Amino acid sequence: MIVFERRMEANALWTLASFIMAIVAGLAASAILIASTGANVPDVFGALLQGSVGSPKALATTLVKAAPLILTGLATVIAFRAQIWSIGQEGQVFAGAMGGYLGAQLLAGLPPVLFFPGVLAFGMAAGMGLGWIAAVLRSRFAVNEIISTVMLNYLVVYLLSWLLQGGPWGETGGTVAYHQSPMLPDAAFLPALFGSSRLHAGVLLPFLAAAICALVMSRTPLGYEIRGLGYNPEALRHKGVDIARTVSVIMMASAALAALAGAIELFGVSHRLRADNLIGLGYAGIIVGMIGGLSPIGTVFAGLFFGGLASGAVYMRVLGDVPASLVPAMQGITLFFFLCAGVLARYRIVMKVAVQ
Amino acid sequence: MSTALRVEGLTKRFAGVTANDDVDFDLRRGEIHCLFGENGAGKSTLSSCIFGFYRPDKGEILLHDQPVHIASPMDAIRHGIGMVHQHFVLVPEFTVLENIIVGTQRSGWRLNAAEARQKLKGICDGYGIDLDLDAYVWELPVGRQQWVEILKVLYLDAQILILDEPTAVLTPGESRVLFDIVRKMCARGMSIILITHKLVEVMQSDRVTVLRKGKVVATLDRPETTPDELARLMVGRDVFFTVTKPELAPGETILAVEGLSARGFWGDAVLKDVSFSVARHQILGIAGVAGNGQKELFEVLCGVRRPAAGSIIFKGEEVAGMSPRAMMDRGVGHIPDDRFREGLVPEFSVAENVVLGWQRNPKYCKGPLMDRDAITGLAREMIGEYQIATRDEHVAAGKLSGGNAQKIIIAREFLHASGLVLANQPTRGLDVGVIEYVQTQLLKKRAEGFAIVLASEELSDLFNLADLIAVMFKGEIMGIVDPRTVTVAEVGVMMAGRRGETAASKKRVSA
Numbered sequence: 001m002i003v004f005e006r007r008m009e010a011n012a013l014w015t016l017a018s019f020i021m022a023i024v025a026g027l028a029a030s031a032i033l034i035a036s037t038g039a040n041v042p043d044v045f046g047a048l049l050q051g052s053v054g055s056p057k058a059l060a061t062t063l064v065k066a067a068p069l070i071l072t073g074l075a076t077v078i079a080f081r082a083q084i085w086s087i088g089q090e091g092q093v094f095a096g097a098m099g100g101y102l103g104a105q106l107l108a109g110l111p112p113v114l115f116f117p118g119v120l121a122f123g124m125a126a127g128m129g130l131g132w133i134a135a136v137l138r139s140r141f142a143v144n145e146i147i148s149t150v151m152l153n154y155l156v157v158y159l160l161s162w163l164l165q166g167g168p169w170g171e172t173g174g175t176v177a178y179h180q181s182p183m184l185p186d187a188a189f190l191p192a193l194f195g196s197s198r199l200h201a202g203v204l205l206p207f208l209a210a211a212i213c214a215l216v217m218s219r220t221p222l223g224y225e226i227r228g229l230g231y232n233p234e235a236l237r238h239k240g241v242d243i244a245r246t247v248s249v250i251m252m253a254s255a256a257l258a259a260l261a262g263a264i265e266l267f268g269v270s271h272r273l274r275a276d277n278l279i280g281l282g283y284a285g286i287i288v289g290m291i292g293g294l295s296p297i298g299t300v301f302a303g304l305f306f307g308g309l310a311s312g313a314v315y316m317r318v319l320g321d322v323p324a325s326l327v328p329a330m331q332g333i334t335l336f337f338f339l340c341a342g343v344l345a346r347y348r349i350v351m352k353v354a355v356q
Numbered sequence: 357m358s359t360a361l362r363v364e365g366l367t368k369r370f371a372g373v374t375a376n377d378d379v380d381f382d383l384r385r386g387e388i389h390c391l392f393g394e395n396g397a398g399k400s401t402l403s404s405c406i407f408g409f410y411r412p413d414k415g416e417i418l419l420h421d422q423p424v425h426i427a428s429p430m431d432a433i434r435h436g437i438g439m440v441h442q443h444f445v446l447v448p449e450f451t452v453l454e455n456i457i458v459g460t461q462r463s464g465w466r467l468n469a470a471e472a473r474q475k476l477k478g479i480c481d482g483y484g485i486d487l488d489l490d491a492y493v494w495e496l497p498v499g500r501q502q503w504v505e506i507l508k509v510l511y512l513d514a515q516i517l518i519l520d521e522p523t524a525v526l527t528p529g530e531s532r533v534l535f536d537i538v539r540k541m542c543a544r545g546m547s548i549i550l551i552t553h554k555l556v557e558v559m560q561s562d563r564v565t566v567l568r569k570g571k572v573v574a575t576l577d578r579p580e581t582t583p584d585e586l587a588r589l590m591v592g593r594d595v596f597f598t599v600t601k602p603e604l605a606p607g608e609t610i611l612a613v614e615g616l617s618a619r620g621f622w623g624d625a626v627l628k629d630v631s632f633s634v635a636r637h638q639i640l641g642i643a644g645v646a647g648n649g650q651k652e653l654f655e656v657l658c659g660v661r662r663p664a665a666g667s668i669i670f671k672g673e674e675v676a677g678m679s680p681r682a683m684m685d686r687g688v689g690h691i692p693d694d695r696f697r698e699g700l701v702p703e704f705s706v707a708e709n710v711v712l713g714w715q716r717n718p719k720y721c722k723g724p725l726m727d728r729d730a731i732t733g734l735a736r737e738m739i740g741e742y743q744i745a746t747r748d749e750h751v752a753a754g755k756l757s758g759g760n761a762q763k764i765i766i767a768r769e770f771l772h773a774s775g776l777v778l779a780n781q782p783t784r785g786l787d788v789g790v791i792e793y794v795q796t797q798l799l800k801k802r803a804e805g806f807a808i809v810l811a812s813e814e815l816s817d818l819f820n821l822a823d824l825i826a827v828m829f830k831g832e833i834m835g836i837v838d839p840r841t842v843t844v845a846e847v848g849v850m851m852a853g854r855r856g857e858t859a860a861s862k863k864r865v866s867a
Contacts (some may be wrong), residue, residue: 219725221715224708231703238660238690238698239713240681 015345022341026334033329037322044320051315052308058315060199064269066307068093068261070206072285073292073299074213075258081217081294082229082250088134088149089258090282091156092127094275096259097266098160099126101169101181101273104188116190120263127259130156131251138251139244145251153282160275169273180274190268202264206303209257213296226250258282280328287331291338306331359421360385360547361406361437361516366415368401375401377570379415383516388538388548390558390578393567393590394787395757399551402567403518406549407439408432438509439518444501448494455493456508472511479510483537499530506537517541518549521785523557535560553590553787555583566590591789599795599820602803606823607636609669610775610807611657616666616676618656626652628832630666634776634807639798641822641839642811643847646781649831650811651693654780657809658690659683671775684713689773691765693781693811695758699765702754706746707735709753709764714772738767743793759790766797777801779810783817795821815844829853 031041052062072089079086103122107115130152137143161179163169169181190200217223225246228236237243261281270277288306292299313327363381367374376398383389391399404410406417408426416423419435426432432439446455457472476489487503496504502522509517519538523531535557538548550561558564559578566573566589573589611634618627627649634640642650655661657668659680668676670686683690692698700709711720711731720731735749742763746756753761762782769777779798783791798821802808812818818825819839827834827850835856837847842856850856 215725219728221721221726224715224726228701228704228712232697232701234697235699235701235712238658238680238692240679240684241713242679242681 014348018341018345019338021344022334022337025340026330026337029333029337030326030330033333034320034322034326037326039320039322044316044322047315047319048309048312050319051312054315057197058311060197061311062304062307063203064198064200064307065310066303067203067206067268068265068281069284069288069306069310070300070303071209071261071264072258072282073288073303074206074209074296075254075256075261075282076286076289077217077292077294077296077299078213078226078250078257079254080230080289082226082247083233084138084229084247084250084254085146086131086134086149086251086254087146087286088130088152088255088282089285090280091149091153092130092255092258093262093265093278093282093285094153094156094160095126095130095255096123096262097273097278098156098163098262099123099259100263100266101184102126104184104267108185108188112187112191115188116267119188119267120260123263123266124256124259127255127262128252129255130259131253131255132248135244135248135251139247157275160273164273164275171272178274179276181272183272184267188267189271190264198269200264200268202268205260205264207300209260210296210300213257217296222249258285261285284331287335291335293342305334358385359383360419362418362421363402363406364416364418366402366405366412366417368405368410368412374570376405376412379567379570379572381565381572381575383547383549384563385547386542386545387562388542388550388560390550390552390561390564391567392552392558392564392586394553394789395759395785397567397590398570399553399567400520401570403439403520403549403551406432407437407518433512433514436513436515437518438512438514438516440502440505440509440520440522442521444505446493446501446504449492451490451492452487452496452504452507453489455504456511476507476511479507483510483540485537499526502526502534510541515545516547516549518551520551521553522550523552523554531557555586555788558586559583568592587788591787599792599799601799601821604637604803606638607805609633609635610671611809612667612669613657614667614669616653616656616668617664618652618661619664620652625664626831627656627663628830630831630833632826632833632836634809636775636805636807637802638823639802639808639810639821641818641825642809642828643815643818643825644811644813644828644851646813648828648851650780650828652831653828654690654692654778654809654811657683657778658688684772687774687776689769689777691762691769691777691779691782693784695761695765696754700753700761703752705735705750706739706744706753706756706764707732707749710735710738710749710768710771712768714768734771738764738771742767742797759786762786762790762794766794770797770801773806775806777806777808779808781812782810783812783814791817815847818847819844827851827856 034041034044051058053059072093075089075092100119100123103119107118110118134145134148134152137148138145164179164181171178171180171182190202193199193201217226225236225241229243229246233243262278265277265281266273284306288302289299292302309327309330313324316322316326317324359382361383363379366376366379368376379398379402381402391402393399401410405412406426408428408431411427417426418424424435426435447458450458453469453473453476456476457469473489480487485503485507487500487507493501493504522534526534542548550557552558561578563575564578564581564586565575566586568590613633614631616627616630617625620626630653632640642653644650652661656663659678659682663676666676667674670688675683675686696702701712704712714720715726720727732749738744739746739749744760744763746760753764782794786794795817798808798810810818810821822839824836825839825847826836827847829851830853834850834854837856846856
């Protein structure tokens with residue numbers, strides 16, 4: 001008989017082994033899925049590798065795709081560690097792009113050293129506004145944050161839809177109404193890191209943000225309160241922590257990170273306000289944060305992994321001849337196995353000989 | 357007398373800690389056998405092995421002299437072993453009957469409520485248990501919920517009953533009823549394993565097995581032993597049950613409460629017109645059965661609950677309605693009764709818990725970061741000073757025993773408080789040795805010039821420590837008495853709701 005026994009203390013080696021097993025199992029399950037479409041499995045995986053790490057250009061695309069995912073992942077980490085189940089990253093990404101776009105209109109003409117921090121701040125402020133609303137709804141009116149943030153997501157997504165189609169920000173002039181704003185002026189493009197590559201300077205921000213998050217979580221009083229809130233809010237309340245205020249700070253910090261993702265997408269990638277490159281970044285960030293074990297450093301790796309999948313997806317589709325929806329399916333499968341690994345890491349497998 | 361259950365050479369280790377070391381134990385048919393020992397002595401591990409929660413690493417369990425393999429609680433139940441846990445496993449939204457038959461039916465998928473009701477009625481009548489089978493569990497007071505657990509075991513025809521700290525949640529009256537019924541069970545041939553660290557309960561058993569650090573120290577016939585001997589065996593040294601309290605003249609008034617009232621969640625009055633005062637060098641004891649407003653009083657005093665009316669003057673300043681933060685900053689220390697829920701973050705390390713609530717204090721910060729060196733240094737100092745038994749300061753507080761966890765709270769509150777310490781049930785669930793230690797610490801603070809408000813369900817605590825005892829009943833103070841001139845029986849009567857002589861309350865007015 002095989003029995004699972006709960007471990008008293010985590011074993012680092014076993015934890016690592018569980019996660020390696022999760023990757024292997026995830027790839028195996030994906031392989032089955034690929035095979036079921038009739039495609040050649042090695043070809044598809046080969047294309048995936050080539051498209052994600054196969055060339056400097058592929059690597060650059062991976063980084064560009066990973067950048068917003070790491071940020072929304074970090075947004076998830078900050079909130080979930082405090083047991084605040086914010087699902088608002090999606091709307092906050094949109095708000096970040098919208099705030100950034102508004103900022104770009106207002107700050108146009110400023111020198112770049114002022115312009116870029118300024119517009120990113122606009123974007124983050126817009127996201128923080130959303131986070132603040134959810135925090136107030138929770139603290140003052142006991143509205144569950146899952147509900148409020150999901151509802152706010154709809155609100156923001158439809159607000160953008162209106163702004164772009166028929167609203168003041170839509171592109172006009174053509175005979176066809178595109179669901180997008182006019183192009184930003186060249187001065188509002190985030191500069192490339194190397195020459196004219198797609199690798200914009202914004203990809204550095206997620207790594208900086210992750211380092212700051214790691215430091216905040218482990219070393220600062222705020223991080224202490226975030227962790228404490230997740231473990232035992234009642235003790236914190238008894239020991240003088242203002243729970244409502246702390247929840248607001250956490251929600252707003254989380255929202256700012258997610259909004260930053262939207263802003264760098266706008267200024268670094270799309271250069272115009274449109275929904276289709278923002279959709280799903282927030283929800284994927286929840287998966288990235290979870291796979292990263294709700295740790296900032298883990299989230300960086302999970303974000304890079306997902307960025308690689310997204311970047312390799314194009315090659316996979318072209319070279320491997322598989323449907324585009326395979327990539328979200330693979331993301332889901334990976335999350336599933338990582339969650340299993342998270343549980344498995346806390347148990348030991350015991351072979352038991354039945355007596356009698 | 358035949359042997360119902362025997363344990364031979366049982367050893368159980370957890371990650372390097374030997375919780376049970378070569379334990380021999382036998383339970384005779386029809387006896388109450390007490391497992392007695394401090395927290396962490398291995399009582400719970402032993403009973404968990406018998407009930408199938410843990411598998412012993414070595415040793416055998418024999419039922420009626422036949423070796424048995426108990427792999428799970430289900431196996432244990434099949435073998436006629438039942439257990440009532442300290443923390444009940446009941447569904448509050450279910451009725452008593454539903455709670456008992458859910459998961460215990462042996463007739464397959466169909467619930468046969470009528471048959472179960474018949475059988476339970478028979479059990480209740482037989483033992484004289486008065487319990488409405490159709491009452492919802494949430495409606496029942498904690499003491500009655502325990503009956504549901506016991507009924508469940510009886511319903512399953514258990515022959516051996518393990519009771520884990522059964523009286524922790526009971527009033528003295530309720531415990532008496534419990535022991536009466538347990539006696540009846542024994543008379544009918546059941547055997548009881550009673551786990552406890554309370555001497556009063558041990559003295560109601562037939563035999564006692566004393567455990568210390570995972571080993572059996574002795575198995576004694578109860579009539580041939582004394583509480584003093586048992587306490588000495590349990591702790592491994594002599595224990596003084598009465599700490600010596602020096603006479604100290606009370607200084608200036610630190611805390612004066614006047615007409616304090618508070619309301620509960622449903623708007624019910626949980627505190628009614630409470631007035632008292634405590635002075636420097638004084639301990640005010642609060643006596644009363646749990647749930648008579650003590651917890652609410654402490655919550656209001658430390659700022660966690662808002663008062664509905666009344667004033668709280670602390671060091672000459674009106675502080676009623678201030679936040680916990682403001683109270684802490686003014687020097688009020690609070691030892692809450694639910695230590696793992698309100699006093700500690702169990703997942704945090706000992707070091708992190710020592711600064712809980714003071715994490716933003718400049719003393720423990722270096723710039724924007726917390727000062728790890730200062731905090732671990734302080735934690736080490738506290739571990740030494742308060743004799744906290746832990747491997748080091750990085751161990752999670754939740755892994756420590758109740759007594760050591762309590763010492764963390766005491767260390768933290770004593771370190772940061774100035775003037776007033778509020779201690780609610782500081783000795784609840786603790787070992788004799790630790791109780792003595794906590795009492796000594798409280799007296800030390802009193803000598804230093806602190807005013808202390810101390811609530812305890814153990815009257816011995818109050819008579820040992822308090823300068824004045826206020827008796828609470830249903831949110832009201834029945835009277836404030838002087839422990840030197842009042843008897844335990846008189847306080848007991850007031851705890852049941854009779855207003856007492858408030859001779860001592862005259863002193864309060866003049867203070």
